[in-house]
Amino acid sequence: MSIQIDQVNKFYGQFQALHDVSLTIPEGQITALLGPSGSGKTTLLRIIAGLENAEQGRILFGGEDISQLHVRDRNVGFVFQHYALFRHLTVAQNIAFGLESLPKKQRPPKPEIRATVARLLEMIQLPHLANRYPAQLSGGQKQRVALARALATKPRILLLDEPFGALDARVRKDLRRWLRNLHDEFHFTSVFVTHDQEEALELSDQVVVMSHGRVEQVNAPTELYARPESRFVFDFLGQVNEFSGQLRDGRLVQGDAWVRLPESPAGSEAQLYLRPHEVRLTSEPSEQAHFPFCIEAVSLIGSEVRVELKAQGWQSEDVWEVGISHAEFNRRQPRRGDRCYAVPDIGHLFAEGQDQPRTISWGDSA
Numbered sequence: 001m002s003i004q005i006d007q008v009n010k011f012y013g014q015f016q017a018l019h020d021v022s023l024t025i026p027e028g029q030i031t032a033l034l035g036p037s038g039s040g041k042t043t044l045l046r047i048i049a050g051l052e053n054a055e056q057g058r059i060l061f062g063g064e065d066i067s068q069l070h071v072r073d074r075n076v077g078f079v080f081q082h083y084a085l086f087r088h089l090t091v092a093q094n095i096a097f098g099l100e101s102l103p104k105k106q107r108p109p110k111p112e113i114r115a116t117v118a119r120l121l122e123m124i125q126l127p128h129l130a131n132r133y134p135a136q137l138s139g140g141q142k143q144r145v146a147l148a149r150a151l152a153t154k155p156r157i158l159l160l161d162e163p164f165g166a167l168d169a170r171v172r173k174d175l176r177r178w179l180r181n182l183h184d185e186f187h188f189t190s191v192f193v194t195h196d197q198e199e200a201l202e203l204s205d206q207v208v209v210m211s212h213g214r215v216e217q218v219n220a221p222t223e224l225y226a227r228p229e230s231r232f233v234f235d236f237l238g239q240v241n242e243f244s245g246q247l248r249d250g251r252l253v254q255g256d257a258w259v260r261l262p263e264s265p266a267g268s269e270a271q272l273y274l275r276p277h278e279v280r281l282t283s284e285p286s287e288q289a290h291f292p293f294c295i296e297a298v299s300l301i302g303s304e305v306r307v308e309l310k311a312q313g314w315q316s317e318d319v320w321e322v323g324i325s326h327a328e329f330n331r332r333q334p335r336r337g338d339r340c341y342a343v344p345d346i347g348h349l350f351a352e353g354q355d356q357p358r359t360i361s362w363g364d365s366a
C-alpha cells in the first residue's frame with residue numbers, strides 16, 4: 001500500500017512543526033525519515049498513523065484519502081524505541097494481544113490466533129521464549145517481540161520510530177539486517193524515523209531528509225550520498241572536509257593551499273567539500289592540488305584506516321579526515337607528526353550564493 005502525503009502543514013499553537021510537506025512513499029518499500037532533532041520526523045510519522053491531526057493537507061493510502069480515518073481503522077502497525085511490552089503478559093500473549101482485542105466479529109478463532117503467534121515466533125526466531133515475560137528478555141529480543149506484535153494483525157503499513165535507538169551497535173546491526181530480510185519476504189510498506197544517517201542509508205530503499213519541518217531531499221540512498229542537493233544534506237550525511245577559498249586564475253586559493261578547477265565558477269569565493277574517501281594522501285604535492293597537512297592521528301577502525309589531518313599554512317575550520325585502505329597503511333606507515341599532502345579525486349563545489357553543488361572529478365590527472 002503506497003502512502004501519499006499531500007501539502008501537510010502542522011501547527012502546535014503558534015509553532016509550525018511541518019511546512020507544506022508533500023511526499024510519496026512507494027508500496028512495499030522501506031522509507032527512512034532522516035533529520036536532526038526537532039526536524040519534524042516523529043510529527044510526520046504520527047500524522048501518517050492518525051495519532052496526530054494536520055491542520056492542512058491530506059494523507060492517502062493506496063490513493064484513498066484517509067485523513068479523517070481514526071487510528072484504529074487505518075490498519076497500521078507501530079514499533080517505538082521504548083515500546084513497552086505488557087509486563088504481565090508473556091511473549092506469546094503480547095504477540096496475540098492485537099488479535100485477541102479485535103471486536104468479536106473480526107476476531108479469528110483461538111486455534112488460528114495460536115497458529116499466527118507460532119508463525120510469528122518462528123519468524124522472529126524466538127519460539128523457545130514464548131512463555132517468558134518481557135523482564136526476562138534482552139533489549140534486542142524485546143524489540144523483535146514488539147515487531148511481531150505489530151505484525152500480528154497483518155498491517156498494510158508498518159511505522160517505526162527510532163526502533164533500534166536504545167540498543168547497542170552490534171544488536172542494532174543484526175536487527176537492521178533481520179528487518180530488511182523480513183521486509184523482502186512480506187512486502188509491507190514501512191516508514192521509520194531515525195537521526196542516524198548510517199541506519200537510514202543501510203536499511204532503506206528511499207530516504208527523506210528533513211530539516212526544520214521541511215523536506216530537503218528525497219532519494220535512494222546511493223543517489224542521496226552521491227548527489228546531495230544542498231549544503232544541509234551534505235553536512236548531515238557523514239564526515240566531510242571543507243576548503244573555503246578565493247577564486248583566482250582558475251584555482252581556489254587560501255593561504256598556502258590551492259586546487260585547480262576545471263571550470264571557474266562565477267563570483268570571487270567558493271567552498272569545496274570533499275568526502276574522506278574522495279581524497280588521497282601523497283608525500284609530494286601534485287600539479288592539480290596543494291593541500292599541506294601534518295598528521296594529527298591515525299586510527300585503525302574496522303575496514304579502513306582513518307587519518308586525521310591538521311592544515312599547515314592555511315586555515316581549516318575542522319580537522320580533515322581521510323580514509324585509506326589497510327594495504328596503503330602498511331605500505332606508507334603514516335605516523336602522527338608526519339607531513340603529507342591531500343590530493344582530491346572528486347569534489348563538490350559550492351559557488352558563492354549557491355546552495356546546489358557542482359561535482360568535479362580530477363580523475364587520474366590529479
Ligand code: ATP
Nearest residue numbers: 012015017035036037038039040041042043044195
Ligand atoms: P527528535 O529526533 O528529537 O525526536 P523530531 O524530528 O522527531 O525530533 P518532532 O518530535 O516531530 O521532531 O518535533 C518537531 C517540532 O515540533 C519540535 O520543535 C518539537 O519541539 C515540536 N513539538 C513536537 N510535539 C509537540 C507538542 N505536542 N507540542 C508542542 N510542540 C511540539
